[in-house]
Amino acid sequence: MSEHSQFTLLAKRRFLPYFLTQALGAFNDNLYKNALLLMIAFGGISSEENSALLTNLAAGIFILPFFLFSPIAGQIADKMEKSQLIRWVKGLELLIMSLAAVSVLAGNVWGLMALLFLMGLQSAIFGPVKFALLPQHLSRDELVGGNALVEMGTFIAILGGTICAGVLFDFSNSSQWIAASVVAFAVLGLLSSRFIPTAAANDPGLTINWNPFTEVVNTLKQAKQNRAVFLSIVAISWFWFIGASYLTQFPNFSKQYLGGSTQLVTLLLTLFSLGVAAGSLLCERLSGHKVELGIVPIGSIGMSVFGIDLWFAIDQLQVSDGMSAMAFLQASANWRLMMDIALVSAFGGLFVVPLQALIQQRSDDKNRAQIIAANNVLNALFMVASAALGIVLLALLELSIGDYFLVLALMNLAVAAYVYAQVPEFVLRFCIWILSHTMYRVSHKGLENIPEEGPAVLVCNHVSYVDALLIAGTYQRPIRFVMDKTIAQMPGLKTFFKYAKTIPICSPKADADMYETAFQRIKAELEAGELVCIFPEGKLTKDGDVDEFKKGIERIISETPVPVVPMALQGLWGSFFSHKDGHALTTKPKRFWSKVSLTAGAAVTPDSVTADGLRDKVLGLMQ
Structure with a gap:
């Protein structure tokens, strides 16, 4: 994954027009809404007695469409090509703002309130398509940066629209300025939307449920299907x-x-x-x-x-x-x-x-x-x-x-x-993040060899008690780790390994039932399409060298033929959690801070997997 700044997205057509469109929309929403509130409170378009009522009513009117129409808007966004839908939404904004300009000039408070409801409707329609489009135009390593820019643009646009409303309201011909501005920003939003690249429909065959009340329930049920x-x-x-x-x-x-x-x-x-x-x-x-x-x-x-x-x-x-x-x-x-x-x-x-x-x-x-x-x-x-x-x-x-x-x-x-x-994934990832940004600085290469979808087995040399945490912190997909039960059940780490769905294992002589249960769980996880990581040495290295790989990996692949990705960890030998100069955690550490590297090699096909061959590949990655 190459290093890049999120700001480079602002130079790309697949992001900049979209960014400008959503920011101009947020700006115009807040310009219009806050101008209306100022006109109600100070502009003389309502009596002093009902200004408080109208102010609170305006807040409710703007947010009501999000309750009623967001679920329908979500269906439309999944069914339609997104760039065209955005252009239609921005065309609707221009129409609404043109009518709003007339109402501002006429001082028609109830007309302005009705149009505020329509602006809320337009924003409710735009919301789902705005965020659903991002994963189609951005790669996985751009998604966080793109969302960060959108969040930044949204809040700065909200601030700018709010301040602009106050500035325009203080002008001598405030009504004319406000009317012209809301139309002008709607035009700019429509123009920028014309440059958004095509984003295919997610589900063109979707049948839309136009009942807003039942669809609210259906939409929340869909969201609950994935607990995270x-x-x-x-x-x-x-x-x-x-x-x-x-x-x-x-x-x-x-x-x-x-x-x-x-x-x-x-x-x-x-x-x-x-x-x-x-x-x-x-x-x-x-x-x-x-x-x-x-x-x-x-x-x-x-x-x-x-x-x-x-x-x-x-x-x-x-x-x-x-x-x-x-x-x-x-x-x-x-x-x-x-x-x-x-x-x-x-x-x-x-x-x-x-x-x-x-x-x-x-x-x-x-x-x-x-x-x-x-x-x-x-x-x-x-x-x-x-x-x-x-x-x-x-x-x-x-x-x-x-x-x-x-x-x-x-x-x-x-x-x-x-x-x-x-x-618990949040807590687990928090601990991993703290570990990898304090005691260890982890660099990595070759992670593109790990499949983004589907099952695979990862094999790696075993240097320290935190190997699994560091590997988990470098890759985005959840990984099921197979590790010696003495490590998986260590006080202080046991809870984290449990949250990570670790698979404890031991020798068949020590506990035959646990040994067989581990292989059954590995098979089940792979059949479910998950990544499984094993440390074929079966124990932490005591001399810093890579020990013999046990034959368990061959049994795993014979039972569930999936690709195997060899990986090599370097830089952990001599750290507090390794066995250098004595048992880990019991000797005075030589250092508390380490530069660690993780290298992943090309995947090995199931028919080529042997324990010795995988060990050679891991050693080769360490050269």
Whole structure:
């Protein structure tokens, strides 16, 4: 896998037009929505008595189509060629915005509210096709970087559209400026969509269920079929719950704690949006161009740590009534608060991007857009729930906003713990990621020899107690490891090996039943299309050399003929977990940090597999 920057995607036609189209859409959505809210509150198109009602009604009207029409939109996106569908959606946006321009100029508040519903409908249709298209235009090692850029572009577009609405509203001829702008950005989005390359339909023969209520149920049922995907959707929805909770409270937070300046509301929004963008972009660097679930727990931990610190930072604020953004920035006592807000959102970016990529990668090709539609439905539901929680805690229980932020941070820990308990893969990958980025620096080559789909056996030399963890950390597919029961059941590592579905084995003399059970499990895993890794030496090396390969590999292949990929680990001899100068873990380590390399050779066909031949190939990879 060659090293590359995610920003190189912005120079490719298969990504740039799509990126611009979705960013312009998010910008225009927020320009129109926030311009409408400002017109309701300050523009004189509604009475003071009903402005609060209309403001809350507008928020509900925009999100309602995501509940009703996302499942239908997911079916349409799976059935149709995606680039053409996007162009139709952007054409619909231009029509809606042209009508909106007329309503803005006429000051027709109910016309604007109806068109806001249609904009929500247009966004609901665009959502599934937007993310379902990515896996078709990007390779596996580009998927995380592409999602990171989309997440960055979305939040910067949301910020830009919100700020633009405020700037245009302050112009003397604000109605004309707003009307012209929403149409202009819709035109730009339509033009950019014309350059999106073709993306074939996932399931052209799909029969669409046009009943939005029954299809919501069907869509959620489909998502639940893959537990890891469904809980990833729940985790993404929780991210939007947290984000919506913070963003909704920033105006009142500024009023109660920061002197009430509208400039500071914009500053907080900017910090939050740029934080998500930065965290999203950092994902590719930390994940090594692959869907790395190990950084998801890092994201959730960071969100809570800095959310809790935000509560403490409030007591140190140095503010005055009507304080400008520049004056706030110049007071060093306020830097901690700003840092906390930026880091809460940055770790949120680390949290959500790998989950988005996982859903796209692990969803079935035929119904990927429908799974993404289920994600959109739950996202909307969680955002509504965040508003309800805010009402209960802030209005009914009269909690302060600072205490409310603390509650969010603590709730985040509880939700994260639940998700990780249900899908231990997150915790396992987290431990692997920490190990491979602290004690060991792992480089690899030849991993393209390992099949991306279907069964295969991986054979590797055995140097240390962490060989399996390091191998698992270098390759994206789950691997079932066969290892000596004394290693698989070691205190401290036993839990991780259990989560990884390790297959313990021992000599037939020690335990004949376990020996036979191991071979039965290996056969079952291979027949299920999984990767199985064995260490044919049967034990850790005691002298650093590769020992004789046992004949068990020949039995495995004779019972289940599959390709065998030889691999070689180097750089672990002498580390704390190896047997150099004594038993591993019992002697003073020579070093705690090692450069480790993993090399995979060309696959050996089943009819050519011998234990001695595989040992020779492993030795050859170490030359």
